[in-house]
Every structure is written in C-alpha cells, then in structure tokens.
Amino acid sequence: MSDSTTVHDIVVVGAGYAGIYTTIHAAQAGLDVIGLEAGADIGGTWYWNRFPGARCDVESIDYSYSFDKDLQRQWRWSERYATQPEILRYLSHVADRHDVRRHYRFSQRVSQARWDEDAQVWTVRTEQGLETSARWLVMASGCLSTPILPDLPGRESFAGDVYQTAAWPHEHPDFTGKRVAVIGSGASAVQSVPIFAESAAEVVVYQRTANYSVPAFNRPLTDEDWRAAQEDYDHRRELSWNGLAGSPWTSHPVPYDEVPEEEREAIFEEAWLRGGVLFAKAFQGLTARQEINDAAREFFERKLAEIVEDPQTLADLTPHGYAIGTKRICTDSGYYRSFNLPHVSLVNLRRDPIVEVGPSGIRTESGLREFDVIVYATGFDAMTGALTHIDIHGRDGILLRDAWAEGAVNYLGIGVPGFPNLLTLNSAGSPSVLSNMALTSEQQGDYALRLIAHCAAQGFTSAEVRADAAQAWIEHGAEVASGSLFSKTDSWYSGANIAGKARGFLPYIGGFRPYIDRVDRIADEGYTGFVLSTRTAVPA
Known part of the structure; x- marks a missing residue:
C-alpha cells in the first residue's frame, strides 16, 4: 500500500x-x-520502556524542550527525576499542543x-x-x-513468563508471590529490582559486570521549588546550552590538585548528594585522570560498604576493572539496599556462569534455580x-x-x-x-x-x-x-x-x-x- x-x-x-x-x-x-x-x-524510548521504576537520570526541569517558553511555564513537573509515565504524558501534551x-x-x-x-x-x-x-x-x-537478548542455550524453552524491560507490556504484570530472575545489571535492572522486590517472593539478579550506581535522592518538587525554577529558568537554560553536557551543573571550580586533601571528601559528598550521573562532575578531569578517578572510586566504595550488609554480596556488587563514570553511572532508588532483604540475592556470572535456561528456570555451573518469571534487562545495540x-x-x-x-x-x-x-x-x-x-x-x-x-x-x-x-x-x-x-x-x-x-x-x-x-x-x-x-x- x-x-x-x-x-x-x-x-x-x-x-x-x-x-x-x-x-x-x-x-x-x-x-x-x-x-x-x-x-x-x-514517545520513542519512553513509549517502549515502561518497566516498573523507569525514570530519567536528567533532572525533569532540564529534560524538557526549551523552544516553547509558554510550555516551559505551564507544564508542572511533579518530581526532581520524572518517571516514565510522567515523561510520556509530557510528550503527549507537547504532541497535542503542536498537533x-x-x-x-x-x-x-x-x-x-x-x-x-x-x-x-x-x-x-x-x-x-x-x-x-x-x-x-x-x-x-x-x-x-x-533491544538485544542474550544468546543463552535453551532460552526459548522456559515455561514461565518472560519479559524484556525495553519492550514492557502496557498492562503491568503482577509479580506478587512469584520467583523472579532478572538477567542484567544495567540501568533498567537497577531501577526495576527494588520495585520487583516489593511484591515478589524471590528476586535473583544475574550480574555479569557490576555497575556504578549513585542514589537519585529523588523528591517531589514543592511549590517553592517550582517558583524558584521558573524565576531561574532562563539562566538555567543558558548554562545548559553553553555547558559540556546540556545541563546547568558544572564541576567544582577549583582543580583537584589545588584542593587540600582534607577538603576533597566534602566535595565528593556534595557531588554524591546531587545524585546519579552528576557525581561524575565532582572534579574537572574525573574521567580523564586516573588519580582523580581513583579518589572518586574509593569514595564510592566507602558509600557502598555503608549500605550492603553481606560481605560477599558487597564484594560482588563492587565494580572492578574500569574507571567510574566511563560506563554511564546508574541512578537508583534503593537498588543496593534491596540486597539486604532476605528474598533478594545476586549471582555473579563471572564466578558462576549460566549453563542453560530450562523449562523450570536457570542453570548455572553451581546448579539449577527455579523461577516463575524471567526478566531480561540486557540493553541495546x-x-x-x-x-x-x-x-x-x-x-x-x-x-x-x-x-x-x-x-x-x-x-x-x-x-x-x-x-x-x-x-x-x-x-x-x-x-x-x-x-x-x-x-x-x-x-x-x-x-x-x-x-x-x-x-x-x-x-x-x-x-x-x-x-x-x-x-x-x-x-x-x-x-x-x-x-x-x-x-x-x-x-x-x-x-x-x-x-x-x-x-x-x-x-x-x-x-x-x-x-x-x-x-x-x-x-x-x-x-x-x-x-x-x-x-x-x-x-x-
């Protein structure tokens, strides 16, 4: 036709x-x-990626169009980091507004x-x-x-329910009382696992590579927040358009080498509290100089050790072999803390690789685990x-x-x-x-x-x-x-x-x-x- x-x-x-x-x-x-x-x-990616917990890692007031000033004033974001449903509503509103x-x-x-x-x-x-x-x-x-799926032997033989975070159904499935396997540990797993853990009887995360994730410190935007944002919007946009990453945030103005060692911790802490990917902006050159990156990595590891209780799980969740920020830092709301729950566990595929997927579950070298649901959070080409x-x-x-x-x-x-x-x-x-x-x-x-x-x-x-x-x-x-x-x-x-x-x-x-x-x-x-x-x- x-x-x-x-x-x-x-x-x-x-x-x-x-x-x-x-x-x-x-x-x-x-x-x-x-x-x-x-x-x-x-909606694009926000049409397809409807998985529970899906959220942008750029602040809502920045993750929006700047070309329509009236739209910018009229659309009220409800949270610091918007969820998928709210972003989709925003894009739908823009589509209606401009036919x-x-x-x-x-x-x-x-x-x-x-x-x-x-x-x-x-x-x-x-x-x-x-x-x-x-x-x-x-x-x-x-x-x-x-989206991509891993080439796992027997993948098609699983008799339970199978979902993919990048093609999530419009009607959210109910995982209450179910045994859920999550394959992957990138952004979609980091965001969805805490939600799955709220209702599932068991959640097992299969991790090949540990990722760095920094809490979002998300919160509702109050009326005062919104008034302040509106008063500062033009300046914020100017900073964003003239910045290195399209946001108003910049690194600490004093170079790392010129900051006394005893003051660096406070600067890392400030960047940590910004949340998510913004932690990589703590110091200029954090993703260019190994010395600065090592300091950021050590700070991260101290923070992680304060959250995760089990020593082996902590060791498995600690990233190794690459610099922090050189894989996109994930933005989470309770991901690491989920592993303190008795029904949430981690399988380190570097140590215990998957052998096959069978009708009842996933077999690794150490044995078979049975599941009702497998969720593939395995990323994109x-x-x-x-x-x-x-x-x-x-x-x-x-x-x-x-x-x-x-x-x-x-x-x-x-x-x-x-x-x-x-x-x-x-x-x-x-x-x-x-x-x-x-x-x-x-x-x-x-x-x-x-x-x-x-x-x-x-x-x-x-x-x-x-x-x-x-x-x-x-x-x-x-x-x-x-x-x-x-x-x-x-x-x-x-x-x-x-x-x-x-x-x-x-x-x-x-x-x-x-x-x-x-x-x-x-x-x-x-x-x-x-x-x-x-x-x-x-x-x-």
Whole structure:
C-alpha cells in the first residue's frame, strides 16, 4: 500500500524527543512532513520502556524542550527525576499542543529505505506494507531503541513468563508471590529490582559486570521549588546550552590538585548528594585522570560498604576493572539496599556462569534455580543499531550496515558518505547520550532543518557528505576520546556489548557547546564537508 503518490519534503522516522521536535518545526517552516513510528503513539524510548521504576537520570526541569517558553511555564513537573509515565504524558501534551500526530503514521516499523538518484528522492517501506517517498530522510530513530537478548542455550524453552524491560507490556504484570530472575545489571535492572522486590517472593539478579550506581535522592518538587525554577529558568537554560553536557551543573571550580586533601571528601559528598550521573562532575578531569578517578572510586566504595550488609554480596556488587563514570553511572532508588532483604540475592556470572535456561528456570555451573518469571534487562545495540537493522540503501544500492561494517563513518554525526539527503539525529559522532537528550534533540533537529532550508533556498536537490570530511571527523572524535579514560573501558558506548560489532567510541566526547560551535561554523561557511548539488556526480 502507499500513503499517496505525493513526494513529501521530509520523512521523519521516530516519534521521540528528536522526531517530535523536527516534525513540529518542519511543519512550521511550511514543509510537507510525514512521520513513521513503530509504536502505537508518540514517545520513542519512553513509549517502549515502561518497566516498573523507569525514570530519567536528567533532572525533569532540564529534560524538557526549551523552544516553547509558554510550555516551559505551564507544564508542572511533579518530581526532581520524572518517571516514565510522567515523561510520556509530557510528550503527549507537547504532541497535542503542536498537533504532531496528524503528521504521523503509527504502528509502522520501517524495514527499508532506498535512494533514487535519478528522482533525487528516498522511498521508504515499512514491515506493515506502507510505502512513501520524500526528498529528505531524517532518522530520529533513537540511540537506545534496538533491544538485544542474550544468546543463552535453551532460552526459548522456559515455561514461565518472560519479559524484556525495553519492550514492557502496557498492562503491568503482577509479580506478587512469584520467583523472579532478572538477567542484567544495567540501568533498567537497577531501577526495576527494588520495585520487583516489593511484591515478589524471590528476586535473583544475574550480574555479569557490576555497575556504578549513585542514589537519585529523588523528591517531589514543592511549590517553592517550582517558583524558584521558573524565576531561574532562563539562566538555567543558558548554562545548559553553553555547558559540556546540556545541563546547568558544572564541576567544582577549583582543580583537584589545588584542593587540600582534607577538603576533597566534602566535595565528593556534595557531588554524591546531587545524585546519579552528576557525581561524575565532582572534579574537572574525573574521567580523564586516573588519580582523580581513583579518589572518586574509593569514595564510592566507602558509600557502598555503608549500605550492603553481606560481605560477599558487597564484594560482588563492587565494580572492578574500569574507571567510574566511563560506563554511564546508574541512578537508583534503593537498588543496593534491596540486597539486604532476605528474598533478594545476586549471582555473579563471572564466578558462576549460566549453563542453560530450562523449562523450570536457570542453570548455572553451581546448579539449577527455579523461577516463575524471567526478566531480561540486557540493553541495546546502542547508537547505530536503529540504523543498521534497517535496509538503508544509498547511492548505487550500497547498504548502510555494509558501509559501517568496520565502524560508523559519518560527518558531524549527521551525514553519511554515499547516502545523499539522509540525515541521522543523535547518531554516532554527535554528543547524544553524553548530553541532555532533550536539548541535543533540539540542536540536531534544528541543524537538519537548516541544511534542508539552505538547499531549498540555493536550488540544490541533494546534500552528500564527502568521504574525506567524514573520515576526518571520525579521526577527530577518536583523538578526543583517546585523551579520556572512556577509551580504556569496554561498554555500549564503544559497541563492546554486541558480539561482532566493530569497536570504536561512538558518541562525540568533545562536549555539547564545543560541538555546537563547531557545526555552526561549518554551516556558516556554507556547509563545508558536504557536496550540495543538483548533479548526480559522485563526490570526490
């Protein structure tokens, strides 16, 4: 089937923060925009990740759009860190306010996109049979939107209930009195385990790698909090847009070496009480210098020892082998304390690996444990998976996953050599997950629409990245990453959680504001690094 014979100006794939922003502003610019979304409604990652305890690790008042000042004043966040239902209500409110849904075709999972050089258009098809065409293809399909399951022997044989945090049912299952296994110990496990523990008869967490998690210190936002936030909002936004991570928080102004040793503990304590990922901002260079990182790690270990009572469980929950902050610090509400409960336990898979999943439960080398429920909290094919899982064919039929077989090569995180008029938002090579995704989505969507408007004004039908510009950008990103401790850590930032995936630090680590300044300068120079043309010649 086809939506029409019309060639649209833009197809936007995805209806999360970036897709909603881009669709709103494309329509405001008078462009004919059609959106495609696999979910039955807007929300992106917040549509799918409905598991109990799901919560953002960026403060609510920052994890929101800045482009609509009236919206900013009128929408009242209830907590410091918003839960999934509240974020989804917010995005739904934005969609209603700006009439976003009329542009979207929901329950349409994109399976293929193909560039037609002669017609200078993209033809996009979905698994459900919809076909549509547009001059520009904007992939706002998300960094963490392609969930993965572990390749465990017998996984399909389990006779009980099976759930995945990244594709949680709309009707929450009742775990009362049930024996629950949680496989994985990343953010979704850290957030959900305390909730499961409230009603389940038993909760067993299967952990391969211990993660650093810092309490959220979440609380309701009082009327006084909200009045203060409104009075300071403009300044807070200014700090966020000019910061390294899209938030108003900065590291301690005095360098670590200049702070007396006896005063460092208080600074770490202050950062700890900020909560979650903000702990990594205690001192400048915390994720770059081993000495500072070691001090932060030792502080964390002292805090953990104050919480976890059992010595073996404490040892197993203590991260080893990588620097704190180089895997995203989790933000929890009672995760570690859950293991003090008599019905919650931990299996260290480094010491006792899974042998197989059977009809009644999970067998490790030490024996079989029987369960009623298995929850897979096993993460995503991050940053690139949402693109490489689609058959995206560029110039001469080249397939994007083949072009990226040795690693994602793009320019500014936005354009890919050999794929004219394809614009990828929050992809590898952009700050994306290392920044506040609400603001990065605005910046990325705005940049894509500026390029589209520039081409229309100048009469260009296509914009394609030069291969040498893309290679230079990737080399620059790798060089910046090599100066940090991130480069020494295997994580989903580098694709290490996916067997066979090319390794390389995927997000741009140079900082949100420096990135904006750099890409804006490129735009001001006429989009250097792109070939803008009405011709079909292959860029040099």
